[in-house]
Amino acid sequence: ETGVTQTPRHLVMGMTNKKSLKCEQHLGHNAMYWYKQSAKKPLELMFVYNFKEQTENNSVPSRFSPECPNSSHLFLHLHTLQPEDSALYLCASSQDSYQETQYFGPGTRLLVL
Amino acid sequence: GESVGLHLPTLSVQEGDNSIINCAYSNSASDYFIWYKQESGKGPQFIIDIRSNMDKRQGQRVTVLLNKTVKHLSLQIAATQPGDSAVYFCAENDRPYNQGGKLIFGQGTELSVKP
Numbered sequence: 001e002t003g004v005t006q007t008p009r010h011l012v013m014g015m016t017n018k019k020s021l022k023c024e025q026h027l028g029h030n031a032m033y034w035y036k037q038s039a040k041k042p043l044e045l046m047f048v049y050n051f052k053e054q055t056e057n058n059s060v061p062s063r064f065s066p067e068c069p070n071s072s073h074l075f076l077h078l079h080t081l082q083p084e085d086s087a088l089y090l091c092a093s094s095q096d097s098y099q100e101t102q103y104f105g106p107g108t109r110l111l112v113l
Numbered sequence: 114g115e116s117v118g119l120h121l122p123t124l125s126v127q128e129g130d131n132s133i134i135n136c137a138y139s140n141s142a143s144d145y146f147i148w149y150k151q152e153s154g155k156g157p158q159f160i161i162d163i164r165s166n167m168d169k170r171q172g173q174r175v176t177v178l179l180n181k182t183v184k185h186l187s188l189q190i191a192a193t194q195p196g197d198s199a200v201y202f203c204a205e206n207d208r209p210y211n212q213g214g215k216l217i218f219g220q221g222t223e224l225s226v227k228p
Contacts, residue, residue, distance in 0.1 A: 002158065043157075043202070043218040056215065090156050100145050100206050100216060104156035 003027040004105035006091050012111045013081065021076040021108045023091030031097040032074040034066060037088040037107070049074060050097035081112045125225045132190040134222045136203035139184060143205040147216065148177060148188045152199045160188070160201075190224075198226045 003026045013019050025032065034046040048056035049068040063085075065077040074091055088109050092102040126132045138146070144165040149157035163170045163177045163186075170177050176189040186203050200221040208214030 002156070004156070006156075040220070042220050043204075045215055048215065092156075100147065100214075101159060101162060102216065103159060104149075106154070106156045 002103045002105065004091060004093055004103055006089075006105035006108050008108060009106065010109045010111075012113065013078070014113050015081060015083070017081075018077070018079040020078065021089055021091075021110075023074040023076075023105055025072055025074075025091075025093040025103075025105075027093055027103060029093040029095050029103075030071050031094045032068060032071070033092040033094075033102060034064075034074065034076050035090040035092065035104075037090055039087075043090070047076075048097055055097055078110075081110075083112050086110055086112045122220070123223045123225065125227060126193050128193060128195060128226055128228050130193055132188075132193045132197070132224060132226075134188045134190075134201050134203075134224065136186040136188075136219055137184060138186060138203075138205050140205060140207060140217075141184070142209055143207065144209045145206045146177070146179060146186050147204045148175075148186075149202045149204065149218075150197075150199045151202065151221070157202060193224075193226050195226045195228060198224055200224070 005024050007022045031050045033048050036044045045058045046060045047066045052068050063080050067075040088107045090107045091105040094102045147162040148160040150160050151157045161172045161177050163179050174191045178187045200223045202221045204216040204218045206214045207217050
């Protein structure tokens with residue numbers, strides 16, 4: 001195990017639902033990341049938080065809303081998603097955002113109906 | 114623009130053979146490279162990394178080679194085992210280490226090990 005946990009592991013939601021993904025890291029890291037992984041495509045960086053401050057928003061639609069209450073926890077709030085948002089959402093952490101070695105959680109497999 | 118790509122999307126090897134997974138990159142400013150392994154149903158797992166001041170780095174059964182002249186990165190797995198079956202990603206930073214930056218990931222190569 002990498003020390004990064006994600007819940008839920010699987011999620012099915014309708015386009016009008018509101019749900020949240022949770023990530024927790026037990027590594028004492030200060031930076032946390034959200035990535036989207038779609039089939040046959042490279043990992044897409046969504047958000048970066050460093051010491052609880054958002055340092056990167058990679059042109060992500062507003063229907064995805066991140067929250068980082070502390071350096072160990074990261075949330076991704078979802079509302080009015082589209083079917084094309086179905087993907088594996090991965091959380092990662094690193095010592096800080098200038099240390100490139102990132103450690104990933106197992107991901108949440110999201111299906112939007 | 115910068116890109117990280119792989120020469121082959123799939124690779125099939127016999128158990129016990131050595132595997133070589135290749136990766137090309139285009140950003141001359143990249144000074145950090147990393148390989149990840151992703152098994153089915155799991156997140157990417159760090160394998161090995163290398164900085165641009167090195168040409169080769171060895172881990173346990175894995176070796177990463179960096180050729181900066183032709184912007185090529187490879188991962189060699191010795192005595193490939195069934196447990197090595199997974200998708201392997203290379204990634205590079207888009208700016209030098211001391212300028213921050215983020216990792217840019219390749220599409221991945223699926224390694225299949227035949228018993």
